[in-house]
Amino acid sequence: MTQTLPTHARVVIVGGGIIGCSVAYHLTSLGWTDVVLLEQGRLSGGTTWHAAGLVGQLRSHANMTGLIRYSTELYAGLEAETGLATGWKNCGSLSVARTDDRMTQLKRTAAAARAQGVAVEVISAAEAGALWPVMEVADLKGAVWLPGDGKANPTDLTQSLAKGARSRGARIHEKVRVTGIATRDGRATGVQTDQGEIAAEVVVNCAGQWARKVGQMCGVAVPLHSAEHMYIVTGRIQGVHPDLPVMRDPDGYIYFKEEVGGLVMGGFEPSAKPWGMDGIPDDFEFSLLPDDWNQFEILMENALIRVPQLAEAEVKKFYNGPESFTPDNNFILGEAPELRSFFVGAGFNSMGIASAGGAGRALAEWIVNGAPTLDLWPVDIRRFARFNTNAAWLHDRVKETLGLHYVMPWPNRELDTGRPLRRSPLYDRLAARGASFGSKMGWERANFFAGPGESRDIAYSFDRQNWHAAVSREVKVAREAVAIFDQTSFAKLLVQGRDAARELNRLCAADIDVEPGRTVYTGLLNKRGGYESDLTVLRLARDRFLMITGSAQPVRDMDWIARNLDPAAHAFVTDVTSAHAVLAVMGPKSRDLLSRITPADLSNAAFPFGTVREIDLGQGIGLANRMTYVGELGWELVVPVEMAASIYDLLHARGADLGLTDAGYYAIESMRLEKGYRAWSRELTPDITPLEAGLGFAVAWDKPAFLGREALLAARAQGPARRRIVQLTLEDGSRMLWGGEAVLRDGQPVGELRSGFYGCTLGRAVGLALVHNAAGVDAGFLHTGRWEVDVAGERLAARLHTAAAYDPKSERPRA
Numbered sequence: 001m002t003q004t005l006p007t008h009a010r011v012v013i014v015g016g017g018i019i020g021c022s023v024a025y026h027l028t029s030l031g032w033t034d035v036v037l038l039e040q041g042r043l044s045g046g047t048t049w050h051a052a053g054l055v056g057q058l059r060s061h062a063n064m065t066g067l068i069r070y071s072t073e074l075y076a077g078l079e080a081e082t083g084l085a086t087g088w089k090n091c092g093s094l095s096v097a098r099t100d101d102r103m104t105q106l107k108r109t110a111a112a113a114r115a116q117g118v119a120v121e122v123i124s125a126a127e128a129g130a131l132w133p134v135m136e137v138a139d140l141k142g143a144v145w146l147p148g149d150g151k152a153n154p155t156d157l158t159q160s161l162a163k164g165a166r167s168r169g170a171r172i173h174e175k176v177r178v179t180g181i182a183t184r185d186g187r188a189t190g191v192q193t194d195q196g197e198i199a200a201e202v203v204v205n206c207a208g209q210w211a212r213k214v215g216q217m218c219g220v221a222v223p224l225h226s227a228e229h230m231y232i233v234t235g236r237i238q239g240v241h242p243d244l245p246v247m248r249d250p251d252g253y254i255y256f257k258e259e260v261g262g263l264v265m266g267g268f269e270p271s272a273k274p275w276g277m278d279g280i281p282d283d284f285e286f287s288l289l290p291d292d293w294n295q296f297e298i299l300m301e302n303a304l305i306r307v308p309q310l311a312e313a314e315v316k317k318f319y320n321g322p323e324s325f326t327p328d329n330n331f332i333l334g335e336a337p338e339l340r341s342f343f344v345g346a347g348f349n350s351m352g353i354a355s356a357g358g359a360g361r362a363l364a365e366w367i368v369n370g371a372p373t374l375d376l377w378p379v380d381i382r383r384f385a386r387f388n389t390n391a392a393w394l395h396d397r398v399k400e401t402l403g404l405h406y407v408m409p410w411p412n413r414e415l416d417t418g419r420p421l422r423r424s425p426l427y428d429r430l431a432a433r434g435a436s437f438g439s440k441m442g443w444e445r446a447n448f449f450a451g452p453g454e455s456r457d458i459a460y461s462f463d464r465q466n467w468h469a470a471v472s473r474e475v476k477v478a479r480e481a482v483a484i485f486d487q488t489s490f491a492k493l494l495v496q497g498r499d500a501a502r503e504l505n506r507l508c509a510a511d512i513d514v515e516p517g518r519t520v521y522t523g524l525l526n527k528r529g530g531y532e533s534d535l536t537v538l539r540l541a542r543d544r545f546l547m548i549t550g551s552a553q554p555v556r557d558m559d560w561i562a563r564n565l566d567p568a569a570h571a572f573v574t575d576v577t578s579a580h581a582v583l584a585v586m587g588p589k590s591r592d593l594l595s596r597i598t599p600a601d602l603s604n605a606a607f608p609f610g611t612v613r614e615i616d617l618g619q620g621i622g623l624a625n626r627m628t629y630v631g632e633l634g635w636e637l638v639v640p641v642e643m644a645a646s647i648y649d650l651l652h653a654r655g656a657d658l659g660l661t662d663a664g665y666y667a668i669e670s671m672r673l674e675k676g677y678r679a680w681s682r683e684l685t686p687d688i689t690p691l692e693a694g695l696g697f698a699v700a701w702d703k704p705a706f707l708g709r710e711a712l713l714a715a716r717a718q719g720p721a722r723r724r725i726v727q728l729t730l731e732d733g734s735r736m737l738w739g740g741e742a743v744l745r746d747g748q749p750v751g752e753l754r755s756g757f758y759g760c761t762l763g764r765a766v767g768l769a770l771v772h773n774a775a776g777v778d779a780g781f782l783h784t785g786r787w788e789v790d791v792a793g794e795r796l797a798a799r800l801h802t803a804a805a806y807d808p809k810s811e812r813p814r815a
């Protein structure tokens, strides 16, 4: 039946699942009431209707936990607001551990969650059994209990959100299919549907597993792929009652919840079954896939171990529903870098019910404010690049992604599928020298180099891992002689044009309008003074700048720069990452080594710190940038990709007697943390200002105008920041830090480690923590307290450093 659609709306939302309805609910709450939501079938008929409805708060990133905590608050009050029941039940949840490692992981997560204000208790196996009497506990090591968790009815919740949105003016049209996205001058301007066109200022793609296809309608990459996700519903089981908590047994890949006196039992098997390779049918509404007991077998076997009574229970229903999964098991949120005013909220990896409240609010705020209001990097659409939407790659990756829910989330765990993809020209050479590769933004990067008799396969653990000796060797050589780090994966953005200097100086907190040949370390700040990026700017000519930034950030940084350039200015940004390899030659003997392959004068006088020159390198040529991320004398050689291998070979040929070695990213992590160097996305985020980061020195306070200046000046006028990044080392040199651990001062939680690693030169673990104090984090606060780090419930004595713990020029490190 044809309906009368409006011809115009401020916002058109594509998709009436729980996410689209939550976005409509929150947009209208924020006062944007001219919202139209289009659903090709009936509300919740896509993936939402068959969700199990579990709502668990524990996440590895504080802001992600915060989003779900908000969901629980919203769901608890929604019925009172809209009059429509949501099935929300605050029954709490249990996660049980079969192994000591799992128990350690649960304790670590519990400590972090507690520091974020989530109610959580570590309990014994017997206590878990008392809360969940139908479970077998003899083999368990313990559990964590989250009283604030719960469950909801996904369809009712969706209807309730839709009613809330409607009551504030949103118009919801079912049985209307969006068939195209209208665009003009790089912006979305509306939608075409099977029943006419609607012009809009903003279009939001909440099309669930169809979102990749909707993105393709306008050239926007939405990297997700469907996989089958299964659960069963049993008949009544004795001892199962309506208040039974949700229970997760991740070592068995399974979860349980009560339903009508029986159990819902489903899970996340380690090797999933991709679906929808030939496209997702448009009319896949209130539909399921065939039962697959073979695929389900591993879950069933484990469920019988945990709940032996299941053997006698009747299986009333087998649900096999497709759900979309992303390359990293986090959802996709934000304005598309390819198309202005086109937003995406999709790819919920079987967490859409739990996430909908928080994600819907975050996306609505992003739309209304024109920018996210908190650090959403783990779910930001700009963490992906266009190669991530390759269907063959996605197909292989989602087999692994689904299982990530319950595999051990080891601190430095690498994914195995869809690799190797992007390779430096040195890849084979590094492999031949024993490289153990990790992956970032699709790039294969050497984490460390295994020596003779050492394994390049990581034996994961929360303590020291099997590469400890290899990395210690690399750090020692880089600190005492010279090492090469292949940092080809660095993102490189070229900004050119007559107005490039003026425009970039407005975007950078430091003064980048320096003489050509100078390199400047700077932050790119948002209006709140928080870090959108931190990078180095190489001024190559009056009208040409090369910006070198983190491997994960090319899309995000390019987007940030492009959207903030004055459109009328003569300034253009181009991603040139793939044109240049980067060889970082670092260590006290780096000058000696480089002098053997270049006639250039590398003396301090001729080539001071913070300068860049084009120099001959063997028979090749490249930029030498005197900069360091490891705290040693050194040059980053930015060379044409096709010359990298020749230059690398020559360095090795000439450097053997200097003790030259290859070194990897673990050595970089160790060395940068010893020096207290901050990293974007860890210490530096959109929520953190240079004052809080202790990087006020890298701000050109005298510059008349730059983005974020007003917020920074206001913050500085208020006195000591209430939050600060500080460096901590553990007193016990045998222990390890990974980041995410809670930090205590005089026994009270005051923050968390943003990064942690082993400081191989210091001989102890070192980390950078964000600590807070309502009265200001001043010298008194920092120097008078007793500092500890909570490592899986154990409080380890720590030392706080206001100057870098390793700084050869000032204080010598302890032996």
Ligand SMILES: Cc1cc2nc3c(=O)[nH]c(=O)nc-3n(C[C@H](O)[C@H](O)[C@H](O)COP(=O)(O)OP(=O)(O)OC[C@H]3O[C@@H](n4cnc5c(N)ncnc54)[C@H](O)[C@@H]3O)c2cc1C
Pocket (backbone or CB within 6 Å): 014, 015, 016, 017, 018, 019, 020, 038, 039, 040, 041, 042, 043, 044, 045, 046, 047, 048, 049, 050, 051, 052, 053, 054, 055, 176, 177, 178, 179, 206, 207, 208, 209, 210, 211, 214, 229, 230, 231, 319, 320, 321, 322, 323, 345, 346, 347, 348, 349, 350, 351, 352, 353, 354, 355
């Ligand atoms: C078996 C199973 C169990 C699950 N259990 C849980 C759980 O316990 N807890 C949890 O948090 N999550 C769970 N999930 C995940 C959860 O169901 C999803 O993450 C969530 O429903 C996704 O919501 P959505 O709005 O993104 O997608 P959908 O519900 O699929 O909504 C997208 C909508 O967009 C519409 N659409 C698509 N293209 C167009 C177009 N061109 N024009 C108009 N409309 C269009 C579709 O028809 C669809 O209705 C489970 C999933 C499965 C499969």
